[in-house]
Amino acid sequence: MTETLTLSTAMPAPTPAATRPHGVRRVLYESAYCLSAFPIALVAFVVVIVDLSLGLALAIFIGGILLISVGIMVARGFARFERIRLRGMLGREAPTPHYVCAPSGAGFWRRSLTPLKDAQSWLDVVWALVGLVTGTFAFGVTLVWWVAAGTGLTYWFWQHWVPAGDDEEGLASLLGFGTGRTPESLANLALGAILLFTLPFAVRLVTTIHASLAWVLLSSRADLQHEVARVEDSRDAARVAEAESMRRLERDIHDGPQQRLVRLTMDLGRAKKQVAEDPERAAATIDDALTQARETVAELRSLSRGIAPPLLVDRGLAAALEEMLAQSPVPVESRIDVPTQLPPHVETAVYFVVAESLTNVAKHAAAAAVTVSVVAGEREVEVRVEDDGVGGAHPAKGLGLAGLRQRLAAVDGTLEISSPEWHGTVVDARIPL
The missing domain is CATH 3.30.565.10 (Histidine kinase-like ATPase, C-terminal domain)
Structure with a gap:
């Protein structure tokens, strides 16, 4: 049986890479994202602004602070929903930042007031207010482009039910193509084809504007928090690695060179006593001591290479x-x-x-x-x-x-x-x- 072990020392990404739709599916998803942006942003704006306005008006009372906290939590909910839309409809990475939370066992007031000191929660509030602007723009451009393209491409079919006056000027006459149903059908068909061709680019532009603002306000802090956590983990790993290296070095010195030096000291002491009584044995003892000294030097060099190799x-x-x-x-x-x-x-x-x-x-x-x-x-x-x-x-x-x-x-x-x-x-x- 094959066993594969993977060790990753880098922090995992905040969210897995999303899969973006392509081709016609991408245009449809982006169009749906833009068309739904306005009603969602409108509801978020109304609910949050009303809640915060009431809370500020009643700020001198206890209930006003609670209303502000409730408004912030509502903005959080809309922010989470927008991140889901970014990931699900556009295939964009939209990680959720870490929110400041009250510790477990905290009282009612601490839990209620904690969102007030969370920077990301206030960014969610800002999104609930300014998202209406880009959402309205994206909704309007997408709706106008789709309606105009569809109207131009199908004008030849439903123009028979449109009463036409003798002196009425249409698109064809304004462009100098003449009057009548046939020139009018061709002019509208050409305009519809142009709008259909440019539809993906127009929708992509307004989608990018709205989605980019959403990402900056709702997900950019997640990348910063991830980077900070990665740096902290790297610092902790460096400390652990340094501590383990020092302990290993101390153990190696104790088990190797230190023991050899102790033996070398004993051999030299014995040789000192043997010099007068038995010079030959003293010479042999000194030879052993020299061998111990060379081995100690070699081992110390080996240990130094483990710290910082000279070469x-x-x-x-x-x-x-x-x-x-x-x-x-x-x-x-x-x-x-x-x-x-x-x-x-x-x-x-x-x-x-x-x-x-x-x-x-x-x-x-x-x-x-x-x-x-x-x-x-x-x-x-x-x-x-x-x-x-x-x-x-x-x-x-x-x-x-x-x-x-x-x-x-x-x-x-x-x-x-x-x-x-x-x-x-x-x-x-x-x-x-």
């Missing part, structure tokens, strides 16, 4: 990756296509994605070959590491993938892992530029 800092990402791939115990086929200069945080993230993936391949995958691809595009760097090993990689197994996920979250990156049993592992990371 990455000195010569750039491409050189650091080439050296890493050359030292891999598993044969590597690579494609490195990155510019000489990338943001430092991007270079570090790319380096550690490749390093952690190759470490997992060497320790756990039992692979015969691995393919590494690092390609920089206009907006992001894609890192793909694929092996032909046993598969079954999972962050819960402690293979370092969970820490890698945190590191990518700190730079707004995404990580996808596909690792079916006995079918190899594919690690695909994307780091935005």
